[in-house]
Amino acid sequence: METIERKPRSREQTRSGIxxxxxxxxxxxGWQAVSIRKIADAIEYSAxxxxxxxxxxxxxxxxxxxxxxxxxxxxxxxxxKLYRDPEKRLYEISLVQWEFARHQPEIYQVMYNLDGAYxxxxxxxxxxxxxxxxxVRQTIFSFIPKSEESIKRLYFQxxxxxxxxxxxxxxxxxxxxxxxxEQIYRxxxxxxxxxxx
Amino acid sequence: METIERKPRSREQTRSGIxxxxxxxxxxxGWQAVSIRKIADAIEYSAxxxxxxxxxxxxxxxxxxxxxxxxxxxxxxxxxKLYRDPEKRLYEISLVQWEFARHQPEIYQVMYNLDGAYxxxxxxxxxxxxxxxxxVRQTIFSFIPKSEESIKRLYFQxxxxxxxxxxxxxxxxxxxxxxxxEQIYRxxxxxxxxxxx
DNA sequence: ACAGTCGATTTAACACCGTTAACTTATGAC
DNA sequence: GTCATAAGTTAACGGTGTTAAATCGACTGT
Numbered sequence: 079m080e081t082i083e084r085k086p087r088s089r090e091q092t093r094s095g096i097x098x099x100x101x102x103x104x105x106x107x108g109w110q111a112v113s114i115r116k117i118a119d120a121i122e123y124s125a126x127x128x129x130x131x132x133x134x135x136x137x138x139x140x141x142x143x144x145x146x147x148x149x150x151x152x153x154x155x156x157x158x159k160l161y162r163d164p165e166k167r168l169y170e171i172s173l174v175q176w177e178f179a180r181h182q183p184e185i186y187q188v189m190y191n192l193d194g195a196y197x198x199x200x201x202x203x204x205x206x207x208x209x210x211x212x213x214v215r216q217t218i219f220s221f222i223p224k225s226e227e228s229i230k231r232l233y234f235q236x237x238x239x240x241x242x243x244x245x246x247x248x249x250x251x252x253x254x255x256x257x258x259x260e261q262i263y264r265x266x267x268x269x270x271x272x273x274x275x
Numbered sequence: 276m277e278t279i280e281r282k283p284r285s286r287e288q289t290r291s292g293i294x295x296x297x298x299x300x301x302x303x304x305g306w307q308a309v310s311i312r313k314i315a316d317a318i319e320y321s322a323x324x325x326x327x328x329x330x331x332x333x334x335x336x337x338x339x340x341x342x343x344x345x346x347x348x349x350x351x352x353x354x355x356k357l358y359r360d361p362e363k364r365l366y367e368i369s370l371v372q373w374e375f376a377r378h379q380p381e382i383y384q385v386m387y388n389l390d391g392a393y394x395x396x397x398x399x400x401x402x403x404x405x406x407x408x409x410x411v412r413q414t415i416f417s418f419i420p421k422s423e424e425s426i427k428r429l430y431f432q433x434x435x436x437x438x439x440x441x442x443x444x445x446x447x448x449x450x451x452x453x454x455x456x457e458q459i460y461r462x463x464x465x466x467x468x469x470x471x472x
Numbered sequence: 473a474c475a476g477t478c479g480a481t482t483t484a485a486c487a488c489c490g491t492t493a494a495c496t497t498a499t500g501a502c
Numbered sequence: 503g504t505c506a507t508a509a510g511t512t513a514a515c516g517g518t519g520t521t522a523a524a525t526c527g528a529c530t531g532t
Contacts, residue, residue: 125519126483127481130480135518194388242437245439250431
């Protein structure tokens with residue numbers, strides 16, 4: 079029996095390899111096609127090795143979801159540094175949300191359990207998601223200093239409009255070009271921000 | 276071997292039994308827990324019998340989805356008969372949408388591939404869904420007689436806001452009581468309809 | 473040099489899944 | 503009584519997530 083040679087990799091490299099592979103399969107074939115064995119094949123290991131890095135498939139998905147929210151929160155922070163005007167900030171944050179969903183749809187899917195992606199952990203219990211919503215709520219607050227309850231409500235509305243439009247755009251992308259949906263999205267979010275005044 | 280006795284049922288009864296069972300498992304345990312074997316057990320048949328009624332699990336889900344859209348379209352028609360004012364009509368249609376998602380969440384999930392529900396057939400190719408969108412577009416048109424392109428756009432926006440708010444309400448239902456979300460939904464849809472003028 | 477241990481990795485297995493082919497069994501026709 | 507047909511079952515295939523057991527290699531102590 080010959081020893082198969084495998085490029086030596088650090089633990090961290092293998093771990094991120096698993097995540098990257100999962101995402102790339104999801105992007106190509108959809109989340110329902112992502113299996114532990116397929117991931118293991120791609121990283122040239124046997125299936126149980128994946129469990130050395132993640133307790134379960136569920137936890138793997140949860141990690142990818144958290145990674146998504148972390149990425150989003152970093153982008154939001156970038157916007158906050160870039161602009162001072164709260165209106166501009168909220169609008170730009172909205173655009174980041176769109177860009178994210180458009181360029182990394184498989185992550186957006188696992189974040190919200192869309193299109194066959196299914197992660198058991200409730201989204202709202204994710205700390206990284208809490209961080210994201212904190213940023214948006216504060217931005218709205220610096221804009222409309224009202225009670226916490228009102229801010230929560232406005233945030234809920236902002237999120238609904240943004241998420242709803244994005245979801246529908248993805249759903250109808252074969253019928254209605256994404257560029258057209260993007261135009262509507264921009265207009266909708268601009269109006270939402272304007273109407274906050 | 277004793278002959279197991281099974282209540283005699285017509286073909287139609289068995290078929291609708293399959294559908295009902297699938298929905299009830301989905302409601303109790305989520306769509307990812309729905310399996311052909313579990314359905315077969317519940318209707319007291321062996322698994323292959325299910326394939327006498329549906330070509331595949333996918334087609335079964337598609338049937339449930341269509342059933343959902345048919346139900347929705349009937350409710351919309353009912354609203355049209357009940358009210359004459361286009362504004363009132365659109366608002367009441369929005370409320371029907373909310374009620375439907377609230378009381379039959381498992382159907383709403385399969386209609387939009389949410390929370391582990393996954394049906395391959397694209398929604399927008401479903402005839403029953405086309406019927407539903409036709410009703411809403413006409414209602415908007417009788418209200419704002421603009422070009423077809425504009426109506427399509429307004430319909431897209433209406434759908435986004437409604438669907439987005441419903442989805443988020445379901446997502447956050449353990450954090451934010453549904454009654455509270457409903458209040459926001461009503462206000463949001465009322466404002467949307469008003470702003471159409 | 474040899475036995476023993478430890479860690480990394482794989483194989484094998486379990487219980488489930490969707491799906492299909494092959495088999496059984498009961499019923500009615502001639 | 504024999505045959506055909508229909509209804510329903512069992513058995514099987516290749517897949518899934520997951521875990522226990524087995525393997526294999528390198529290193530250690532004597």
